[in-house]
Amino acid sequence: MNHIDVRLACEPLEGCVVLELLGREAMDALSSWEVVVTIPGEVDLAALLRAPATLAIIDPAEGSARLVRLLIIEASFDLRHGRDRVCALRLSDPPWLLTQRGGYRVFVEKTTEQIVTEVLTGAGIPATAIEPRLASAYPLRAQCVQYAEAEWAFVERLLADEGISYWFETTPEGEHLIVFGDGTESHDGIEGGVTLPYAGPTGTELSSRALFSLEWEERVVTDRVTVRDFDVRHPGVYVDGHAGEGELGWLEYPAGVTTLEAATARAERRLEQLQRDRVTVTGESDCSRLKPGRIVEIAGAELFEQRMLITEVSHRFARPLPDGGRAVPYGNRITLRPTRSSDSGDLPPYRPALRPAPAVEHLDSAVITGPPGEEIHVDDLGRVKLRFLWDRAGIQDDRSSHWTRCLQLPVGASMFLPRVGWEVTVGYLDGSPDRPFVLGRVYNATAVAPYPLPAASATTSFQSWTTPKSGMTQEIKMVDDAGRQEFFVHASRDFSVKVGGSETIRVDGDEEHFVGLSLTSEVLGSHFAGIAAMQTVDVGQEMLLSVEGSNQELIGGAELVNVTGNRAVLADSACVEVIGAGYTLLCNQSNVHTAGACTRVVLGTTSLTGGLGVTESVAAARTYVCRGSRTITCSGYAESVLGGKRSKVGAVNERAAGNVGVEASSGSITAGTVEIHAGGKVSISAPMVTIDVTGSIEAGTLKLGGGKLTTSGSMTEVSGGTTTRSGGGKVGG
Known part of the structure; x- marks a missing residue:
C-alpha cells in the first residue's frame, strides 16, 4: 500500500520538505504541531512567525488529502545538511493568537454565543469563520466579565460553563472554521465514509485504512449533581436544580441561574460534564481522515461496533533521511467517546471539562455611572451602575454595567446610596468578577473630603x-x-424628630432657638418648665394663651403687667383673687366685667387709685367685707344705689374737705358710735329726719328748717350758745 505523505505550504518556506511531524488535535483545545522541514537557501525567522501555513496529509491509496489550516508560532534552524537549512517549527490554530491577547472587559445582558462571537470578531476572525451548531437556547448573562485572562481562555471558560464544545475544521478551499456544538447531532461523520474497519495488530498489511488496536476503559465518576443560587428578587427561596441519583454527589454554588428551569438544565449539563470520561476508547490507525469533532463507526469488533465521537487525535510521521535515518510511516492514536456503554445504555452527549474561573481576592475601584444629567441613579433595590477603572470600552453612562448591590451599615434600615461620579471600592461575592458589590466611597483629588485635611482630622x-x-x-x-x-x-429644609418613648435633653450651658416663621408646640399631657433665673418672653404681635382647664400662676416675688393698650379679663364663671399683701391697681381706665359672681379677698392692704375716674356698677347685690381698715381718698366720690344699701361697720370716720351729701328716698344708719367731722357745715335734707340717740347732740350752730322739730324723751335740754328756729311750727313735745 502506498505510504501517506505530509507536506507544508507556507510562503516564506517555499520549497520546503517535511522531515518529521508530531501533532495533537483535540476537541475543546488548540492543536499543537511540531514540524521539521528542510529549506533550500536562506530563511528569515522573523518572517516565519505568525505566517499562515497549510499542512496537507496526502493518502494516495484513498485518493484523499486532509488539509489543516495553521499558524506558525515558533521557529528555529540549524545547518545539519550542508547548504540546506533545517527548521523546527511549532504551529497551532489561528485563534492561538487570542492566547496572547488579554485583559478586562464587561458584557451586559448578552448570551454566551453573542459574547464569544463578539470576542472572536473583535480579534479579527471573520463571522463567516464561526459556525454555531447549537440545539439548546441559552439565557442572557446579566453581567459577564473577562477578568485578567487571555481572550481565548475567556472564550473556553464561557463555552465550558454552558457545556458547549468547540473544534476546528478546514474547508476544501483551505479556510479555517470554528465550530460550536452541544449534542451528538452537531457532529458530522468522517469524510470518505463514516465506517472504519478494525483489522487487529496484523492489519497493517491490508489494502485499506483501518484500526489496528482498540481499548475500552471505564471509570468511577460523579453520579449526582445539585446546583444552587440566590435570587435577590426572591431571597426567601433558593434556586436549586438536581440531576442524577447516587451517593457521589457534587454541589455547585453559585450556579449563575435565577429560575428553577435554568437550574435544572444546568444540573443536567454539569452531570454530563462530570461523566464525560466515564467510558473512553483508545486506538491506533493509519487513517488520515480521522479528526476531532467527527463521528466514526467501527466495524469488525463486537464491543466496539457502534458510532463513536472522535475527541482527540495524535499524529506521527518521519521521512527517511539521506544519512540513513529511520523512517516512520504516518500513523495516529485516537481517543473515542462511545454513544453506548458496555451494558448497551445510552451515554449522554459529550461535554467539555469545566475551566477554572478567575477568583478575585482583592478590591477594585470603580466610578458610579448613570444616564446623562442624573445625579442619583438606582433601582428599587438601591443598586447602582459601575464603570471599572480598568474598563477601556469608553462607556460613561448607565450601560457600563449591570445593577450592582451596595453594602449598607448593619443598623436596621440604613440607606447610603452612592451618587453618580463617585469613586467607590468594589468587592466580589464569592470572588466572582461577575458579582461585584459596592463597599464604600473613596476620595481623590477631584472629589475631596468636605473639610480640609489634615487640619480637620478630628x-x-x-x-x-x-x-x-x-x-x-x-x-x-x-x-x-x-x-x-x-x-x-x-437640615437644608425640613427637620423632623420622632421619639416613641421619653426624651431627655440636658444642656449644661446656654441654649438658643431661632425660628424664622411659626413655632407650634403641642403637649397632650402635662407641661412643666422650671426656670431658676429670669425668663423673658418677647412677642412682637399678639399673644394668645388658651387653657381648657384651670390656670394657676405662682409668683414668689413681685409681678408687673405692663399693658400699653387695653387689658380685659373675662371670666365666664367665678373670679377669685387672693392677695396676701398689698394690692395696687394703677391705670388710666379700668373696666371689670363679671357675668357671674366676683369675689375678691384681700388679707392685707388694697389700694385703688384712679387717675381719671373709678366707676363701679353692680346690677345686683354687692357685698363688701373689710375686716381691717378701708381708706378711699379722691377729689370727688359718687355712689349710686338703685336698690337698698346697707353698711355695717364697727366705726365710721368720713372726712371731706368740701361738702358731703347723702341722698336717699329712705335709709338708716345703725352704729355704736358715729362721728362726723367737717371743716364747714353738715347738711341733712329730707322730708323727715329722725335722730334717735340716748346721749347728746353737740354742735356749734344747729339749724333746723322746714317742718316741725319733735323731741321725745323725759327731758330736752338746750344749753349754751344760741338756738334759732326758722319757719313756723312749735318746739316741744
Whole structure:
C-alpha cells in the first residue's frame, strides 16, 4: 500500500520538505504541531512567525488529502545538511493568537454565543469563520466579565460553563472554521465514509485504512449533581436544580441561574460534564481522515461496533533521511467517546471539562455611572451602575454595567446610596468578577473630603448634597478637637424628630432657638418648665394663651403687667383673687366685667387709685367685707344705689374737705358710735329726719328748717350758745 505523505505550504518556506511531524488535535483545545522541514537557501525567522501555513496529509491509496489550516508560532534552524537549512517549527490554530491577547472587559445582558462571537470578531476572525451548531437556547448573562485572562481562555471558560464544545475544521478551499456544538447531532461523520474497519495488530498489511488496536476503559465518576443560587428578587427561596441519583454527589454554588428551569438544565449539563470520561476508547490507525469533532463507526469488533465521537487525535510521521535515518510511516492514536456503554445504555452527549474561573481576592475601584444629567441613579433595590477603572470600552453612562448591590451599615434600615461620579471600592461575592458589590466611597483629588485635611482630622461628618445640585447640604458633624468639641446637625429644609418613648435633653450651658416663621408646640399631657433665673418672653404681635382647664400662676416675688393698650379679663364663671399683701391697681381706665359672681379677698392692704375716674356698677347685690381698715381718698366720690344699701361697720370716720351729701328716698344708719367731722357745715335734707340717740347732740350752730322739730324723751335740754328756729311750727313735745 502506498505510504501517506505530509507536506507544508507556507510562503516564506517555499520549497520546503517535511522531515518529521508530531501533532495533537483535540476537541475543546488548540492543536499543537511540531514540524521539521528542510529549506533550500536562506530563511528569515522573523518572517516565519505568525505566517499562515497549510499542512496537507496526502493518502494516495484513498485518493484523499486532509488539509489543516495553521499558524506558525515558533521557529528555529540549524545547518545539519550542508547548504540546506533545517527548521523546527511549532504551529497551532489561528485563534492561538487570542492566547496572547488579554485583559478586562464587561458584557451586559448578552448570551454566551453573542459574547464569544463578539470576542472572536473583535480579534479579527471573520463571522463567516464561526459556525454555531447549537440545539439548546441559552439565557442572557446579566453581567459577564473577562477578568485578567487571555481572550481565548475567556472564550473556553464561557463555552465550558454552558457545556458547549468547540473544534476546528478546514474547508476544501483551505479556510479555517470554528465550530460550536452541544449534542451528538452537531457532529458530522468522517469524510470518505463514516465506517472504519478494525483489522487487529496484523492489519497493517491490508489494502485499506483501518484500526489496528482498540481499548475500552471505564471509570468511577460523579453520579449526582445539585446546583444552587440566590435570587435577590426572591431571597426567601433558593434556586436549586438536581440531576442524577447516587451517593457521589457534587454541589455547585453559585450556579449563575435565577429560575428553577435554568437550574435544572444546568444540573443536567454539569452531570454530563462530570461523566464525560466515564467510558473512553483508545486506538491506533493509519487513517488520515480521522479528526476531532467527527463521528466514526467501527466495524469488525463486537464491543466496539457502534458510532463513536472522535475527541482527540495524535499524529506521527518521519521521512527517511539521506544519512540513513529511520523512517516512520504516518500513523495516529485516537481517543473515542462511545454513544453506548458496555451494558448497551445510552451515554449522554459529550461535554467539555469545566475551566477554572478567575477568583478575585482583592478590591477594585470603580466610578458610579448613570444616564446623562442624573445625579442619583438606582433601582428599587438601591443598586447602582459601575464603570471599572480598568474598563477601556469608553462607556460613561448607565450601560457600563449591570445593577450592582451596595453594602449598607448593619443598623436596621440604613440607606447610603452612592451618587453618580463617585469613586467607590468594589468587592466580589464569592470572588466572582461577575458579582461585584459596592463597599464604600473613596476620595481623590477631584472629589475631596468636605473639610480640609489634615487640619480637620478630628472631624467626623455624614454629609449629603441636595439634588439637583444646588450647593446645599444636610449634615451630621462631630468635632472632637479638645476644647472646641461640637455636635452639629444641619437640615437644608425640613427637620423632623420622632421619639416613641421619653426624651431627655440636658444642656449644661446656654441654649438658643431661632425660628424664622411659626413655632407650634403641642403637649397632650402635662407641661412643666422650671426656670431658676429670669425668663423673658418677647412677642412682637399678639399673644394668645388658651387653657381648657384651670390656670394657676405662682409668683414668689413681685409681678408687673405692663399693658400699653387695653387689658380685659373675662371670666365666664367665678373670679377669685387672693392677695396676701398689698394690692395696687394703677391705670388710666379700668373696666371689670363679671357675668357671674366676683369675689375678691384681700388679707392685707388694697389700694385703688384712679387717675381719671373709678366707676363701679353692680346690677345686683354687692357685698363688701373689710375686716381691717378701708381708706378711699379722691377729689370727688359718687355712689349710686338703685336698690337698698346697707353698711355695717364697727366705726365710721368720713372726712371731706368740701361738702358731703347723702341722698336717699329712705335709709338708716345703725352704729355704736358715729362721728362726723367737717371743716364747714353738715347738711341733712329730707322730708323727715329722725335722730334717735340716748346721749347728746353737740354742735356749734344747729339749724333746723322746714317742718316741725319733735323731741321725745323725759327731758330736752338746750344749753349754751344760741338756738334759732326758722319757719313756723312749735318746739316741744
